Amino acid sequence: MKMTQLGSDGPQISQFGIGAMSFAGLYGDATVEESHAVLDACRYAGVTHIDTANVYGNGRSEELIGRWFGANPGVRDEVVLATKAGITRDPERRFNNDPDHLEMSLDESLERLGVDHVDIFYVHRYDRTHSPEDVGGTLKRLIDKGKTRAVGFSEIAPSTLRRAATECPIAAVQSEYSLSTRAPELGLIQTCAERGTTLVAFSPVGRAFLTDAPFSYERAQSMAFTKSNPRFVEPNYGANIAATDRFRSLAADMGEPAAALAIAWLIAQGDHVLPIPGTKNTNHLAELLRGTELNLSKEDRQRIDEVLPVGWAHGDRYTQSQWEGPERYC
Structure with missing residues (x-):
């Protein structure tokens, strides 16, 4: 397993993580x-x-995850554990970065996880009623209290990262990043590298488009998130399947699963890039893990760029309502 460093002075961490939204979230629950x-x-x-x-x-x-820790004594000490807060179920205030709210949310997470601290605590959505500096200060106090060892943000602009970092070291920033979503290359990946911040890439296989078994149109229409997402509605869905068919053909020519190639491409973008795919299926997990074993040559990356050039995807990655919260910066 390839290893990297978390942030500028954190622990060594595998350059591949498991995103546990797949256990319960947008795509249904796992047993x-x-x-x-x-x-x-x-x-x-x-x-x-x-x-x-x-x-x-x-x-x-x-x-x-807490039940898994309980069933496997000692495993907690082997992992770098991250959780997030800041998204609410209050329709009047969907995002809340108030100090008491973030600390209360973290306390509740610790109880569910059965641990006394996490290794990374993220602000899941930045709440613009606070300045980045104020939120950075709140996160620093949570570190000082021993409830988390490091902190991060999800879906923020490079400018927000720089401002928050004046009050607290920001170990990681999460962003959707894959061959189908290249926006982080317009400033975020560079700012993370400059600051020693790990870029944690979620949806690294393009919400299944970059796999050998993409969601069928019928399945996409059965899930709340993809049902209205621009990339999964026609005519965009059909165009995206046609585009990624070329990627699947390339992967087959190389003798690799498409998902492995997508993961390998991300890891090749820099030691500070850490993909966190999610899955309920151990066979699919094996395909994803295969990507950590591949070392793509310059020629390999050129072939990938030829079949999926920047901007190939049809449709925005979010609807207007899904864009509430994530920061646009380009």
Whole structure:
């Protein structure tokens, strides 16, 4: 397993993590047995990073991980554990970065996880009623209280990262980043590298488009998120399947699963880039893990760029309502 450093002065961490939204979240719930089988397989493969959030299944994802810790004494000390808060169920205030709210949310997460601290605590969505400096100060106090060892943000602009970092070291920033979503290359990946911040890439296989088994149109229409997402509605869906068919053909020519090639491409973008795919299926996990074993040559990357050039995807990555919260910066 390839290893990297978390942030500028954090621990060594596998350059591949498991995103636990797949256990409970946008794409349905996993059973206890399914989620624990994935976690067991990750442990066996040397994956040392688990990423979850309080909103994934309204705490169910955290509870499943907590039960896994309970069933495997000592495993907590082997992993870098991350969770997030800041998204609410209040329609009047969807995002809340108030100091008391973030600390209360973290306390509740710790209880569900059955631990006394996490290794990374993220602000899941930046609340613009606070300045980045104020939120950075709040996060610093949570570190000082011993409730988290490091902190991060999700879906923020490079300018917000720089401002928050004046009050607290920001170990990691999460952003959607893949061959289908290249926006982080317009400033975020560079700012993270300059500041020694790890860029944690979620949805690294393009919400299944970059796999050998992309969601069928019927399945996409059965899930709340993809049902209205611009990339999964026609005519965009059909165009995106046609575009990624070229990628699947390339992967087959190279003798690799498409998902492995997508993961390998991300890891090749820099030692500070850490993909966190999610899955309920150990067979799919094996395809994803295969990407950590590949070393793409310059020629390999050129072939990938030829079949999926920058800007190939049809449709925005979010609807207007889904864009509420994430920061646009280009």
